[in-house]
Amino acid sequence: MATISPNVITRSGAEALIPQQISDEIIQALPTQSVALRLMRQMPRMTSKQTKIPVMTGLATAGFVSGDTGMKPTSNLTWDNVYITAEELAVMVPIPEAVLDDASYDIWAEARPRIVEAFGKAIDQAVFFGINKPTSWPAGLVPAAITASNYVTHSATATGPELYTELLGEDGMLAKVEEQGIAANGYVASMKMRAKLRGAQDANGQPIFRASYSNDVNGRMTYDIEGLPIVFPDNGSWVDTGTGGALMLAGDFDYARYAIRQDITFKMFDQGVITNGEGGVALSLMENDCIAMRAVIRLGWALPKPANPMSGTSYFPFAILRNPQ
Numbered sequence: 001m002a003t004i005s006p007n008v009i010t011r012s013g014a015e016a017l018i019p020q021q022i023s024d025e026i027i028q029a030l031p032t033q034s035v036a037l038r039l040m041r042q043m044p045r046m047t048s049k050q051t052k053i054p055v056m057t058g059l060a061t062a063g064f065v066s067g068d069t070g071m072k073p074t075s076n077l078t079w080d081n082v083y084i085t086a087e088e089l090a091v092m093v094p095i096p097e098a099v100l101d102d103a104s105y106d107i108w109a110e111a112r113p114r115i116v117e118a119f120g121k122a123i124d125q126a127v128f129f130g131i132n133k134p135t136s137w138p139a140g141l142v143p144a145a146i147t148a149s150n151y152v153t154h155s156a157t158a159t160g161p162e163l164y165t166e167l168l169g170e171d172g173m174l175a176k177v178e179e180q181g182i183a184a185n186g187y188v189a190s191m192k193m194r195a196k197l198r199g200a201q202d203a204n205g206q207p208i209f210r211a212s213y214s215n216d217v218n219g220r221m222t223y224d225i226e227g228l229p230i231v232f233p234d235n236g237s238w239v240d241t242g243t244g245g246a247l248m249l250a251g252d253f254d255y256a257r258y259a260i261r262q263d264i265t266f267k268m269f270d271q272g273v274i275t276n277g278e279g280g281v282a283l284s285l286m287e288n289d290c291i292a293m294r295a296v297i298r299l300g301w302a303l304p305k306p307a308n309p310m311s312g313t314s315y316f317p318f319a320i321l322r323n324p325q
Helices: 020-033 036-041 097-102 106-130 139-148 160-168 175-179 191-198
Strands: 050-058 078-085 085-095 151-153 187-191 213-215 217-219 228-232 248-253 257-269 273-275 283-286 289-303 318-322
Touching: 020 036, 020 106, 036 106, 036 228, 078 257, 085 106, 097 289, 106 139, 106 289, 139 248, 139 273, 160 175, 160 191, 160 213, 175 248, 175 283, 175 318, 187 191, 191 248, 191 283
Parallel strands: 151 318, 187 228
Antiparallel strands: 050 078, 078 289, 085 289, 187 248, 213 217, 248 318, 257 289, 273 283
16 A cells, blocks of 8 residues: 655645635634633734743842942842744645535635634643643643642632632632732633632622622623633633643733744645544545645744742742642
């Protein structure tokens, strides 16, 4: 049997098919599907594979001068570099030619939100959990928080006041961030946490996380901490909720930076093969009468940690509420 090439064979006339404005629309729509991109700080567009971020790693110190002629102390500052490395994220969407011929609607308009959804899920899983992340990207925020011991273990039998203490108490999840001299400005949680927050009651049986009111009319349930909303990913990216997994992530997302190297590009192929992970043919475009649309984007992220007066550079700006182990 002939050896199967893992690369897609394209016809020489293949060219980009999707107009630039469609690519721009997807770039703008990505943050609606990716929680990580919505919360992280975006850097200017990358002009090469790597972007260098100078980070201050040593702070100046000052001291009082003794007497009128005392020596004034000297101090220095130090910097280091952190790099954002752009990596390629891609998806192939095969469409049978018969479907294209018979369709009475815009196939691309139907596929576009699914592509945005797939990109958003892949980015979130890589950023939050390190799932399928490129080797050049930092460790996922959840496993890195566990490594840094920045977690509080949730009690399966916790009552409302106990849950409140786990989150906002003196030794709670937020305190794990604040004791490093950092204030959390973003929260992400599994859908499982909605019921826990909704059902949390104080000693008098009143809900701790109350519904919002408008004109004295009971409104929607509020899911927030200190006035900042909790985001519940609904793109399927939050998967680590089993034993020892994360129920909620809190931290300062200004530390997390991302940048885009290349906008989404598209190509259509009517010849070639799509292989599976073992090199076997999953789909032959010619034999199966299909056209494949390929979407590619290049982006990267990093977690620079400038020195702060309380903990220097020995800190991690995120913490989690963890399931019992």
